[in-house]
Amino acid sequence: GENVEQHPSTLSVQEGDSAVIKCTYSDSASNYFPWYKQELGKRPQLIIDIRSNVGEKKDQRIAVTLNKTAKHFSLHITETQPEDSAVYFCAAPTGGGNKLTFGTGTQLKVEL
Amino acid sequence: KAGVTQTPRYLIKTRGQQVTLSCSPISGHRSVSWYQQTPGQGLQFLFEYFSETQRNKGNFPGRFSGRQFSNSRSEMNVSTLELGDSALYLCASSLEHQNTGELFFGEGSRLTVL
Numbered sequence: 185g186e187n188v189e190q191h192p193s194t195l196s197v198q199e200g201d202s203a204v205i206k207c208t209y210s211d212s213a214s215n216y217f218p219w220y221k222q223e224l225g226k227r228p229q230l231i232i233d234i235r236s237n238v239g240e241k242k243d244q245r246i247a248v249t250l251n252k253t254a255k256h257f258s259l260h261i262t263e264t265q266p267e268d269s270a271v272y273f274c275a276a277p278t279g280g281g282n283k284l285t286f287g288t289g290t291q292l293k294v295e296l
Numbered sequence: 297k298a299g300v301t302q303t304p305r306y307l308i309k310t311r312g313q314q315v316t317l318s319c320s321p322i323s324g325h326r327s328v329s330w331y332q333q334t335p336g337q338g339l340q341f342l343f344e345y346f347s348e349t350q351r352n353k354g355n356f357p358g359r360f361s362g363r364q365f366s367n368s369r370s371e372m373n374v375s376t377l378e379l380g381d382s383a384l385y386l387c388a389s390s391l392e393h394q395n396t397g398e399l400f401f402g403e404g405s406r407l408t409v410l
Contacts, residue, residue: 216396227386227401228339273339281351282327282390284399286339 186211186278190287197264198295205290207274208256214276217250217257218284223270231272232259264294297322300389300402308408314375317405321368321389327351328370329399330362333384342385345370346393374407382409 187210197203209217218233234241234248234257241248245264250257261268271291275284301320309315321328329352330342341354345364362372368389374381384406388399 218398220399227403229401230398233398279352281344281346281394282329282392282399283341283344283352283354284329285341286331288338 186285188274188276188278188285188287190274190290192290193288194291194293196293196295199264199266201264203261203264203268203292203294205259205272205274205292206256207258207276207287208254209276209285210255211276211278212255214278216277217248218275219246219248219259220273220275220286221270222273222289228273261292264292266294266296268292269294300387300400302385302387302402302405304405305403306406306408308410309377310410311377311379313377314373315377315407316371316373317385317387317407319370319372319387319389319402321370321387322391322400325389325391325400326368327390327392328364328368329388329390330370330372331386331388332356333386333404334382339386342372377409379409382407 190207215236220228221231222228234250245262247260271289273289274287278285303318327346329344332340344352348364359375364370384404386404387402
């Protein structure tokens with residue numbers, strides 16, 4: 185079936201620490217894995233994505249890793265800052281077109 | 297370039313009523329998807345339209361329907377509203393034909409059913 189599991193549901197870190205959020209997916213045909221950030225009261229926005237032909241992608245303080253064999257991918261945020269506090273969603277395509285199945289979200293809180 | 301625009305932003309309805317939500321995608325985007333967001337369930341896919349055709353449909357009852365017009369604007373309709381339909385309804389548009397690019401979300405329409 186189409187399923188994307190995301191852990192943890194909440195994550196609290198100290199400013200400057202690293203944060204890791206993990207997702208697993210079930211559809212072996214999935215080949216595109218985006219991460220969206222949703223600040224309180226705002227719309228979800230894409231922060232990084234990875235395609236199945238690479239194992240890792242980095243953009244400044246954020247990186248995503250993909251393990252297609254194990255069907256899991258992770259978001260890594262280094263040197264966390266208060267403005268990183270938000271809900272983060274992983275997603276994977278399930279079915280044709282632009283249908284994405286989202287994980288249930290991780291509430292990240294960066295404490296001073 | 298204007299972003300994805302959803303109207304209305306907030307609305308309150310009572311059980312049994314019906315509601316229509318509107319979404320104007322980014323100019324040039326032909327794919328429009330709808331998601332329901334609730335605190336407990338996260339983002340649940342409703343349906344996707346591309347060139348006026350429904351390409352995908354999520355696991356929602358038939359009370360949820362949608363359509364897309366020739367200018368790519370989309371509407372979704374919920375009939376016979378239930379308390380559990382209270383949620384933020386998000387529309388997203390994409391330039392890409394398949395899952396190869398970014399979804400651009402609107403601010404959402406927050407529906408409260410009393």
